[in-house]
Amino acid sequence: MSTTPPGAPARELAGEATRETDRPARLGLRENWLQFTLLVVVTATVGGLVGLERTTVPLAGSEVFHLTSxxxxxxxxxxxxxxxxLTNLAAGALTARFRRKQLLVAGWLLGIPVPFALAWAPSWGWIVAANVLLGINQGLTWSMTVNMKIDLVGPARRGLATGLNEAAGYASLGATALVTxxxxxxxxxxxxxxxxGVVFVVAGLALSLAVRDTAAHVALELARHPGAAPAPATGPGLWQTFAHTSWRDRSLRGASxxxxxxxxxxxLTWGVFPLLFTDHGLGLAAIGLIKGLYPLLWGLGQIPTGHLADRIGRKPLIVTxxxxQAAGLGLALVLLDRPLLAGIVSAVLLGLGTAMVYPALIAAVSDHAHPSRRANALGTYRFWRDIGYAAGALLAGVLADALGLNATVVAAAVLTAASGLLAARLISDKAAH
Structure with a gap:
């Protein structure tokens, strides 16, 4: 039987934080506005780095590297x-061994080669390898910025905090896609x-070095949490949290x-839309507009939707x-005889729909996870969320090669609508604490 006192995890975290700064920790957006704002800017650089690929890389595959599949x-x-x-999943466990700031800086160091590889890769294999590094960069940096913002604001403003975090990242992603x-x-x-991307890497790394760690804020929330705080999830605890988040808890399963x-x-649309609209006569500037408008609305829309999630609950925004989003995918095909209109209408609906979903899902997972397990629970949720990129690209490739691009978009619309209905059945707005 463990002899660790119930308050030991909080005291250990507080001790770590004291070595970082002598300032007393306070929870709240107003109380931590300077650090929160700094983290918002860091998230903007994170989103900008991945935005490099939204418009040009799928077209480079077919036009520069002459891929036929x-x-x-x-x-x-x-x-x-x-x-x-996989990095998202590992990031949760790594927070038990390393401070959030250390992981944030490590993510930027691994992202340094990415823009250079995308710019001058001699073969398609280099592009794929660059995306392995980009995936690690995004998994560490985005995971840490969202965790640190949630740490700072406390439980009352999680929806707004995640909305501001995701807004900064995806607005920057959209603006970068438009500019490229x-x-x-x-x-x-x-x-x-x-x-x-060189600007994003330099700025992101420099700002991350200036960020203060949030261990003291986690310790403060643990001390205020009702009941004894369990030990932080390490080793098997990660897999217990993985199973709990992925399957055992209905609401967390629904969110995942x-x-x-x-x-x-x-x-799916990341890869398919540039090819689909190029086939229907649109040029690079028009495709950049479509690919930029979607994440811009997705990003900026999360500021009001994140706040709304704190007021009306998470579930209505997730389901709606x-x-x-499903309607946006369907209208992309219905209006395809007028491809620019089809692309803009689809981008607007996809952006608004995703803006409703994104902060509400992260806040819902945070609601149902104990503070000492939150990093692992969010890591598990973000694992399932981001494995969707791979699943969408794989589904798109198989269906597009077999049935064409139009059938691929139809499949995405059906799956998205079905997922919304399943979320309505599984997710509860009753928080775990």
Whole structure:
């Protein structure tokens, strides 16, 4: 039987935090606005780095590297999705051994080669390898920024905190996709569009070095949490949390499957839309507009939807958002005779639907996870969510090669609607604490 006192984890975390800074920890957005704002800017650089790929890389696969299989073109998304998903899962366990700030900085160091590889890769294999590094970078940096923001604000403002976090990342992603489309029109698919990433890497690393760790804030929340705090999840605890989040808890299971399908349709459209709209006569600037508008609305829309999730609950936004996304996918085909209109309408609905879903899902997982297990629970949820990128790209490649791009979009619409209905059945808005 363990002899560790119930309050020991909180005291250990507090001791670590004291070595980081002598300032007393306080929970709340207003109390931590400076650190929170700094983390918002860091998240913007994280999103900008992955935004480099949204417009140009699928077209580079077919036009620069002359790949003839859609599955081969989408292989870079599969590599990114699998790596990011596994890193998300590992990130939760790594927080038991390393501070969040250390993992954040490590993620940026691993991302340094990415823009250079995308700009000058001599073969498609280099692009795939760059996306392995990008997946690790995104898994560590995005996981740590969202965890640190949740640590700072406490339980009352999680929806707003996650909304601001995701808004910064995806608005930057969308703006970068838009800019790379225009750069590609003027200067070609490579290297000019990809070299914007150097700015994101330098800025993200420099700002991350200035961020303070949030161990003291976790300790403070643990001390206030009703009941004894269990030991932090290490070793087998990760797999216990994985099983609890993935299957045993109905609400967490519902959130995990919704996150997976949400990113499945994003991964699918990431690869399919540039090829689909190019086939229907749109140029790079128009495709950049479509690929930029979707994450811009997705990002900026999360500020009001994150706040709304704190007021009306998580479930209404999750269910409605999935159904809106399904409608956006369907209308992309219904209006395809007017491809620019089809792309814009689809991008608007996909962006708004995802803006409803994203912060509400992260907040729902945080609601149902004990603070000492939250990092692992969020890591598990983000594992399932981001494995959706790989699943979407794989599904898109197989269906597009066999049945065509249109059938691939139909499949995504059906799966997204079904996931929304399943979320309505499984997710409860009753928080765990």
């Amino acid at each position: 859609d599955l081969a073109v989408f292989s870079f998304i599969i590599a990114f999705g699998v790596t990011k998903a 489309g225009y750069l590609a029109t003027s200067y070609g698919l490579r290297p000019a569009p990809e070299l914007i 499957q919704a996150g997976l399908v949400n990113n499945l349709n994003d991964g 958002g999935m159904l809106v």
